[in-house]
Amino acid sequence: MxxxxxxxxxxxxxxxxxxxxxxxxxxxxxxxxxxxxxxxxxxxxxxxxxxxxxxxxxxxxxxxxxxxxxxxxxxxxxxxxxxxxxxxxxxxxPGLVMLHEHMYISASSKESRYPNLRQLPVSFPKMYLASGATTIRTCGSIEPYSDIRIKKDIDLGLFPGPFMELTAPYIEGKHSYFPQMKENKTPEEAAAFVNYWADQGFTSFKAYIGVDKPTLKAAIDAAHKRKLKITGHLDMVTYEEAAELGIDNLEHGFMVCTDFVDDKKENENPASGKAYESMGTIDVKSESVKRRIQFLIDKKVGVTSSLAVFEGATTMQPKPNEDVLNAMSPDTRDYYLKNFAAIKSAKTPWDYDKAFANNAKMEKMFYDMGGLLTVGTDPTGNGGTLAGYGTWRAIELLVEVDGFTPLEAIKIATLNGATALGFEKTIGTxxxxxxxxxxxxxxxxxxxxxxxxxxxxxxxxxxxxxxxxxxxxxxxxxxxx
CATH class of the missing domain: 2.30.40.10 (Urease, subunit C, domain 1)
Structure with a gap:
């Protein structure tokens, strides 16, 4: 081809x-x-x-x-x-190799029935590079042709930014939460979707929460036929099911894992919040947890941590960083501060803080058992996780919450990222x-x-x-x- x-x-x-x-x-x-x-x-x-x-x-x-x-x-x-x-x-x-990055941010959606994502083609590439991220994987696109143009302009020296590994638009299923995502009604549509964006120059793919097993299998096979990798932020499909199907990587540590939801039905999304609820009550020392982690490792499935974005939904999130606030435009700052205040006082039927802590323990277990753990920023969530500043926070939390040594955290953010991309012979150390x-x-x-x-x-x-x-x-x- x-x-x-x-x-x-x-x-x-x-x-x-x-x-x-x-x-x-x-x-x-x-x-x-x-x-x-x-x-x-x-x-x-x-x-x-x-x-x-x-x-x-x-x-x-x-x-x-x-x-x-x-x-x-x-x-x-x-x-x-x-x-x-x-x-x-x-x-x-070494320069940072960050694997869950975006060219967009969460923004106010008070006048829309849809979640609002705002592309930032000027500020975000500069901020990633400023923080030391010399290579990033975009891990999901909402404006694919914009991402292509950003990468091209950076590669030609027209604009400062990191080397970019482009992840195609999200692979969704029959229903999409975000209006920017195509709804793939059949496995055949998903395979065609992968082939189309591979032809446009995208070098990786990401399956999203509405994908069922047949659709995910078709997308994985299509990506692998092109010798390209596919990751996932999953919900309808469990981690164990995805690993069995051949997925290469899983996003957000274990925070969105639905394997431990008691009433999880095959090819159905569990009720809202059920993944967090199950993570908050799970016994991380149980044989069931160890077996699933070992299964991922045996299948050579990597896991990307994104602690910074999830910290923003905990009651223990730190007060807003002044550098972050000063970087924001007025409407972005207002949106973030309102979310910050709301989250601080929010009540949920599950213990989100405990889920966050258990996820951290499982990320450390995965690494210690021999799994390839990487790290990413994911500048979404409550609006306070920005490219650059959030990049630093994601790495700090590997030490503060997961319990890694600083040298281990640096390796995760450099060599491990390069290894996951297949670039370990040229970057990462x-x-x-x-x-x-x-x-x-x-x-x-x-x-x-x-x-x-x-x-x-x-x-x-x-x-x-x-x-x-x-x-x-x-x-x-x-x-x-």
Whole structure:
């Protein structure tokens, strides 16, 4: 089958030769601090992304966007003419690889019977890159041609942003909660849907809550026939059923898992809130839980954590972050603050906080038992989980709630993400020959995970972007564009 122009462009853009020849626009140049053929970063604390002990007084030599050499400062052979930067002990870690990202945000829907999702093609790419996310998977599109254009403009250097793995529009079933999602009435429709969007250049797929088993099976088979992967935010289909059908990944940790709903009927959505209710009462140490987790691992099904968006529905959610509020447009801020107040005082028939805690325990069990756990932002929910700021929070919560060490959380957010995408040979860790996707941090996130918020420079294929300038450029605008 003929490759689409977008697919061919995507493949070409990953070659070092073409990357070194990108002609950045004046708009993108505003945020670039360094763009030299050879850059030397010396006197750094190196966190390689593999989970090992960080090393001090390390040098990295970057040539044409790739890591050419790394090692002790005392052993470095600095090339003539290289731009040498003394980091004075600041940390270097791999660029983040985040797997549940969107180009849209939840917005007010008070005058509509439908949930409102607002595409943000200008602010969100900048914010992802500013936070250190050098590669993202969009994990569901509501404006697919907009996502294609955003990716193209970033790849051509016209606009700053991360490398984007494009997930197609959501694969829904016969009924859709969101008006932007096509309702696939038959398995044949779902297969045709997958093939159409694969032809447009999308490289992954996501099944959604209204998909039944026959529809999901058809979508999985169609994606795999194209050698593409498919994930799912499921409800009608259980995790165990999806794994048996061959799904590659599952979203939101175990928070939306319906395997433990007592009266769950095959190919039917359980009553609203039943998944949360079951997660709140489950015994996470039970053999039933361990067996299902092991089944996912045996089937090589990955799981993506998205704790930040679910924290926003707990009674223990932290007070609104000032940087987040200052980034928002006035209507976006009002929407979020109203939701925040409502959630704080809300009463539900189930214990959502306990469900959140049990989900965290199961994510840790999945990882400890050998499962591939990744992490994503999911900038939806109550409106307070933004690209960038929510990205940091999702990683912090891996430590604060799941109980991972900072080094484990960094590995989940770098190497594990790259592995899930099949890019572990080129990104995800700091190694000779890999792309120079690096973060310069004025702190030590291997000891204090919140130091990931102290990103100063984001190297994307050897080109260094100023994090502060990127964030400042969208201040007060998130929600407008």
């Amino acid at each position: 003929k490759k689409s122009i977008i697919s061919i462009l995507f493949s070409l853009l990953f070659s070092t030769t073409l990357l070194s020849q990108i002609q950045y626009s004046d708009e993108t140049k505003k945020y670039i601090e360094y763009n030299d053929a050879v850059i030397v970063l010396k006197n750094s604390l190196l966190i390689d992304g593999k989970g090992g002990t960080p090393k001090s007084k390390q040098t990295i030599i970057i040539k044409n966007g790739k890591i050419e050499w790394l090692g002790d400062d005392s052993k470095a052979n600095i090339p003539n003419g290289a731009n040498t930067i003394d980091l004075n002990g600041k940390a270097i870690m 700091i190694e000779i020959g890999k792309s120079a996707d690096l973060l310069i941090i004025d702190g030590d996130p291997s000891k204090n995970i919140s130091d990931i918020r102290k990103v100063q420079l984001v190297f994307k294929s050897g080109v260094a972007f100023n994090s502060k300038k990127l964030f400042e450029s969208v201040k007060g605008k998130v929600g407008f564009n």
